[in-house]
Amino acid sequence: MLQPAALSGLHATLISLLGAERVSSAQSVRAHHGHDESAHPDALPDLVVFPQTTAEVQAIVRACLDHRVPMVPFGAGSSVEGHTLAIHGGVCVDLSRMNRIVAIHPEDMTATVEAGVTRLRLNEELRHTGLFFPIDPGADATLGGMASTRASGTNAVRYGTMRENVLALTAVLPNGEILHAGTRARKSSAGYDLVRLLVGAEGTLGIITEVTVRLYGQPETVASAVVGFETVAGAVDTVIQAIQCGLPVARAEMLDALTLRAVNRYSHTDYPEVPTLFLEFHGSESGVKEQAETMQMLAQANGAGPFAWSTLPEARSRLWQARHTAYFAGLQLVPGCRCMATDVCVPISRLSECIEATYADLRAEGVEAPLFGHVGDGNFHLMLLVRPGSEADLARAKAINHRLVERALAMEGTCTGEHGIGIGKQRYLAREAGEAGIGAMQAIKQALDPLNLMNPGKVFALPVEES
Amino acid sequence: MLQPAALSGLHATLISLLGAERVSSAQSVRAHHGHDESAHPDALPDLVVFPQTTAEVQAIVRACLDHRVPMVPFGAGSSVEGHTLAIHGGVCVDLSRMNRIVAIHPEDMTATVEAGVTRLRLNEELRHTGLFFPIDPGADATLGGMASTRASGTNAVRYGTMRENVLALTAVLPNGEILHAGTRARKSSAGYDLVRLLVGAEGTLGIITEVTVRLYGQPETVASAVVGFETVAGAVDTVIQAIQCGLPVARAEMLDALTLRAVNRYSHTDYPEVPTLFLEFHGSESGVKEQAETMQMLAQANGAGPFAWSTLPEARSRLWQARHTAYFAGLQLVPGCRCMATDVCVPISRLSECIEATYADLRAEGVEAPLFGHVGDGNFHLMLLVRPGSEADLARAKAINHRLVERALAMEGTCTGEHGIGIGKQRYLAREAGEAGIGAMQAIKQALDPLNLMNPGKVFALPVEES
Known part of the structure; x- marks a missing residue:
């Protein structure tokens, strides 16, 4: 070209x-x-x-x-x-290579880092401060990339997403100017919110080179818990009820039976292969105990099996290690396959219904697909596995995802909770944002990047004025 | 014209x-x-x-x-x-007159209301649900207006501002199209964040007609507390230390001695006329007790007088009634005066220093001005009183505000924590956002409102293409 x-x-x-x-x-x-x-x-x-x-x-x-x-x-x-x-x-x-920690201000609970610093690296640097950066999308992504896709992950139910946690950023705009947006103050009403416009813009409005993020105190006590259920609905409803009664759960991940089977094979674990919650609680020793006990009570009312909780760091890291490998474990179910990951997010009251309807669709199609997600946020992923070279698999996956997105939108949800639009979800963005929304987004893109040279073809397809 | x-x-x-x-x-x-x-x-x-x-x-x-x-x-x-x-x-x-409650979804903790619904009205409607909407800028503002100015107020230290609490909105864009931005899902990565672009745009990018906001569970127990200090620094440092150690204080307002004098006169109260914290704690009965006791310990280490706390609703409403009248009480200090309200917000570690330097400036100018604010956010207001018709007072107020804003920006803060830019702070927005930032904001404004007919002259002055 x-x-x-x-x-x-x-x-x-x-x-x-x-x-x-x-x-x-x-x-x-x-x-x-x-x-x-x-x-x-x-x-x-x-x-x-x-x-x-x-x-x-x-x-x-x-x-x-x-x-x-x-x-x-x-x-x-x-x-x-x-x-x-x-x-x-x-x-x-x-x-x-832009991986410098620019400044850590423990007293303000903020860190400023270059865009190439990864989340694990930042947390290593923070260890001695008693603070941590909670957003955890699984992969050891860079902070710049996480800001650009408005990433979230397992901790978002308590700590929010990149949307809530980027206070300020530096970016090079499409016209070559350097933008410093936002400040280290905790709030501001100064003009248009350019920070949140760049966060989630997927590199189409500028290249983020530095971000200032909020930090949080390392909790005095962390407890993790695993609990299996007879049904997915039981697992989901337990979390929803916990959120509704104000329980400040720090992580609430649901893995379905097929996901557990994949995880057990991949990680040589022996979790019962039933719908399961992986949970984490942050707080004082007594606070964590109270949270775990409340959650246990809710779980039992929703048909749970034994509720195992622990404050041992090893138990915790084993759990999240298993959770983070779920994607790779799922890929192993079909040798050589690729995965189309779905990412809808719906109001939490509709989550059980959305998941149940999705299973019904899978059954009707005769497709097995691991399902897991951040149920406290109403966000879940279906791993639609596509055998190498199979056009039929790909077409079926697209059709299932299409129906899933339509279902989520009809439930007042979104086509993407945390993965972003990229190339794959543009038609759904058009559905979700409507003509006025897409029109406004494109007008902004054209105003800031009239030649369409900043990551062209992502979010939406516009003509590129290349040489 | x-x-x-x-x-x-x-x-x-x-x-x-x-x-x-x-x-x-x-x-x-x-x-x-x-x-x-x-x-x-x-x-x-x-x-x-x-x-x-x-x-x-x-x-x-x-x-x-x-x-x-x-x-x-x-x-x-x-x-x-x-x-x-x-x-x-x-x-x-x-x-x-657009004051309908469109939908309350207690199970999702969201409410959708027309733009003309006020915050007190919304909370009345919510009373039976066990939920509440926390953002409280003092005035009984409309939700549309609060969204447009990115309002916050006394509860923001715990619950965030309109930035964090508007999930979705409907607006009529400058081209006459109806925009539905955002969804009722708790998070989304779907395209540019038009919700947060409209929130704080002060009506210059469209007219907000409906908003969907997050709700929170009414706390089991609410305690309020009042405590006086020898110095403003003692009061401020107490709150900062509480934030830094993770105490989830719900409200933390500082009123200086002059403000208390004005409040006492106006509201016929008898608060000791010393720098004072008005505090509120939300939680379980034991949680609230723990919070109040921790705060008391911090306060005493910072030179506090007696620490009076109570879970009685009357004590609480008396306190916030007094706080909310502070502005009107301040106006009474100089009969017939108008007020230039300052609104800087700085990283919390710099707040004491910023306030002290501001007092030094006031002393040098021989000016008395009530000072109070949301110290947990790093945000405070100075009431610069301007006697009727006094050009000298006005010039002096402008000069003091100018130096205050410069001081806040030098401390990595913002010229406006919650009031917005409007007509009064445009030169400071230019300083704070820089050429690239102002350029990007104006490019967005021109792209969406090429005739500049939507609230022209606010945020920045651009030519108006009127008839």
Whole structure:
């Protein structure tokens, strides 16, 4: 798509800016950056650059603008909707070397980090402060990537998502200007909320280079619990009732029987293969005990088996290790398969009904698919497994996902709770946001990026004014 | 400014849409809508309309577009930065008759209401559900107005601001389209965050006609407390330390000695006239007791006097009644005066220092001004009293506010924690957001409202393409 002349001119400019060792056109580097965790086909960038400062990102953006070449920001490559695939070619801006901790302010409970810092790294740095950063999407994603996709994960039920936890950010806008949006103050009414506009914009409105996030006190006591149920509805209703009565559960994950079977095989665990809740409670010793006991009572009223809870760190890490491998475990159910992950989120009162209708659809299709999710938020994932090269599997997965999204929207929910739109959910965004919403989003995109060079083809497809 | 022909044509159109009794050009009605709680001079709209549905608002917007006449949304008129003043004339869209409770979903802890519903009315409607809506800016503002200015107030330290608590909204965009943004799901990664873009846009990007907000369980027990200190720093540091150690205080207001003097005179109370904290705790009976005792311990370590706490509803309502009258009480210190209210918010670690430097500035100027605020958020207000007709007072107030804002920005804070930009803080928004930020905001405004007819002259001054 790109004209070779534009690219070779740009290549030379980028080398003059960054030095040859931080500009790559090597096939292996391009291939690594043109692949993600999604079922979307690979799409390689023409070049990959490795900036180390916001000023370098600015210089890269200006060079790409001059040459009218698309740019795709890249963090850890862990997104699952094709956000980092270079579907219009161009330059992949890999931010992983922007990994400095800029400032930790324990007294204000904030941390400012470069976009390439990962969540595990940040938490390591925080360990001695008594604080932690809660958002945990499973993968060891970068903070910049998590902000760009408005990520959340297992802790969101208590601590919110990136939407609530990014206080400020630095980004290079599509016009090459450096934006500092937000402040370290806990609240502000100063003008349009550019922080929350960039958070979740999937790199289409600018490249985030730095974020300031909220931190939380490490809880005095952490308890984890596992409890199996006769039915998925029993597990889900237990969590919903806990939320409704104000129990501040920190994590509430539901894994269905098939997911447990996959996890047991993959991780050599022996969880009973029934619908199961993985839970975590944060608080004082007595507070955690009270929470666990209340949850146990609710679980028993909803047909639970034995309720095992513990404050031992090993029990806790074994549990979340198993939970975080659920995706990879699920993939092993069908050798060589790829996965189409669904991601609807509905008002919590509709969650049981939404899941039940989804199972009915799966049964009607004769499809088995692991189902698990962040039930306290009303968000769950179905792993629709697609056998290698099977067009029939792919078509069936798309049809199931389509019906699932329609079901969620009819229940006043959203087509994506935390994965984002990327390439895969654009038609559903159009359904969900409506003409006025899509029109407003596109007007904003065109105002800030008239050439459509910032991660083009993501969120929505607009013409690209490339060279 | 407006051509009489445009106005009379529009007037006739509006009467045909709404009937004569809901379109007013009466001087008294225009005067009521051209005045607010700020020190800014009155600015009357040419017409005032009273729509009852979103469809009517849409018809009004289309008519104003056709005639190129500015529109100013109006809720309770309680804003303090001139948001509702019709500085370019035009049509004031009074939403107070859009006051239906659309839906309350106790099981999802959400409520959907029309924009003209006030916060007290919503809480009355919620009483039987065991839930409540916490955001409390003092005035009985409308939910639409609170969303538009990103309001917060005394409960924000625990429950967040309108930014965190609006899940979805309906608005008529400047092009006359009806936008439904957000869903009732607790989280979403679906495209640009139009909800948070409209929240805090001060009516410049559309007229909000409906909002869906989060609700919270009414706490089992509520305790209120009053405690006086030798110094403002002692009071502030007590709250900051409580926040830092994770104490979930629900309200933490500091009133300085002068504010207490004004309150005592106005409300016939007898609070000791020293820097004082008004506190509230929410939780279980034992939880509230634990919180109050921890706070008492911190207070005593910071030089507090007696710590009086109570779970009696009367004690609580007396306290917040006194707090909410602080503004009006302050105004009585100088008969006939107007008030320039400051509104900076800084990272909590800098709050004591910011307040101390502000007092030093006041002393140097020989000015007395009540100071109070939401210290748990780092947000405080200085009431700069301006004697009637005194240019010198006004100039001095502006200079003090200017230095205060510069001080807050230097401390990584914001020029407005909760009042908004309106007319009064535009130069500070430019300082705070920087050229790139203001440029991006204006590009968005121009993209969505190219004629600049939606509340023109608020947030920033752009040319108005009126008839």
